[in-house]
Amino acid sequence: MKNLIVANWKMNPGTVKDAENLFDSLKKEIKEVKEVEAVVCPPFVYLSGLKSKADNVKIGGQNCFWEEKGAYTGEVSFLMLKDLGCSYVIVGHSERRKYFSETNETVNKKIKAVLKTGLNPIFCIGETQEERSAGKTEAILKQQIISGLGGIKDNEVSNGLAIAYEPVWAIGTGNPCDTAEAKKVKDFILGLISEVYGEAVSKKIRILYGGSVNGKNARSYIKEAELQGLLVGGASLDAEEFAEIVRSTI
Ligand code: PGA
Numbered sequence: 001m002k003n004l005i006v007a008n009w010k011m012n013p014g015t016v017k018d019a020e021n022l023f024d025s026l027k028k029e030i031k032e033v034k035e036v037e038a039v040v041c042p043p044f045v046y047l048s049g050l051k052s053k054a055d056n057v058k059i060g061g062q063n064c065f066w067e068e069k070g071a072y073t074g075e076v077s078f079l080m081l082k083d084l085g086c087s088y089v090i091v092g093h094s095e096r097r098k099y100f101s102e103t104n105e106t107v108n109k110k111i112k113a114v115l116k117t118g119l120n121p122i123f124c125i126g127e128t129q130e131e132r133s134a135g136k137t138e139a140i141l142k143q144q145i146i147s148g149l150g151g152i153k154d155n156e157v158s159n160g161l162a163i164a165y166e167p168v169w170a171i172g173t174g175n176p177c178d179t180a181e182a183k184k185v186k187d188f189i190l191g192l193i194s195e196v197y198g199e200a201v202s203k204k205i206r207i208l209y210g211g212s213v214n215g216k217n218a219r220s221y222i223k224e225a226e227l228q229g230l231l232v233g234g235a236s237l238d239a240e241e242f243a244e245i246v247r248s249t250i
Pocket of ligand 1: 008166170171172173210211212213231232233234235
């Protein structure tokens with residue numbers, strides 16, 4: 001399995017032109033890189049413009065709704081994302097949980113819907129600073145994983161799921177998680193997946209790290225913490241820096 005490096009553009013950039021230019025620059029920067037799976041998750045409105053450009057760099061959604069279609073004002077379904085050429089969908093990002101009231105239950109519905117369509121969910125989990133200080137990190141992650149994957153069978157889990165450990169306190173703060181701590185959390189997640197689904201399934205899941213990743217620290221998460229990918233926010237808005245991140249993980 002290749003390492004999965006995902007750009008989460010969040011609500012950026014501000015225009016179609018800037019989005020297309022950023023995507024083109026990024027593609028150009030990493031056009032020789034074959035060892036890594038690179039994915040850009042732009043705002044929904046830019047997906048159709050990027051569809052025809054996606055090849056060595058894939059595209060994905062930052063969110064989706066779990067119903068196929070209908071009276072759900074403002075929502076975008078996983079089927080629409082598939083039609084737009086997406087192969088990945090970020091589900092349960094902490095900003096969705098914080099600002100849009102996503103819960104472990106709605107995250108579970110979305111993961112089920114995404115897997116059913118043959119898209120690959122990037123399932124985000126992570127504790128807040130308060131939970132970490134109270135020594136609750138593992139309990140919180142366990143709850144997020146068990147609820148988020150509730151009712152999902154082994155063969156579905158092993159078919160494209162990636163789990164992104166994104167400690168909330170590390171996102172956008174310039175205060176990344178220590179490599180040793182990230183490794184400990186990765187081992188905990190894999191142990192839990194093995195317990196629930198068996199070791200064979202745990203070997204097919206990629207565990208990503210996200211939270212203040214940049215060109216300087218990216219390599220250590222892959223080479224020292226042995227994670228299989230990264231979810232990158234702020235640093236992914238600079239094509240050169242994102243390319244540096246991608247290349248440093250080879
Ligand atoms: P950041 O964001 O790299 O800007 O910390 C990561 C994320 O939210 O996915």
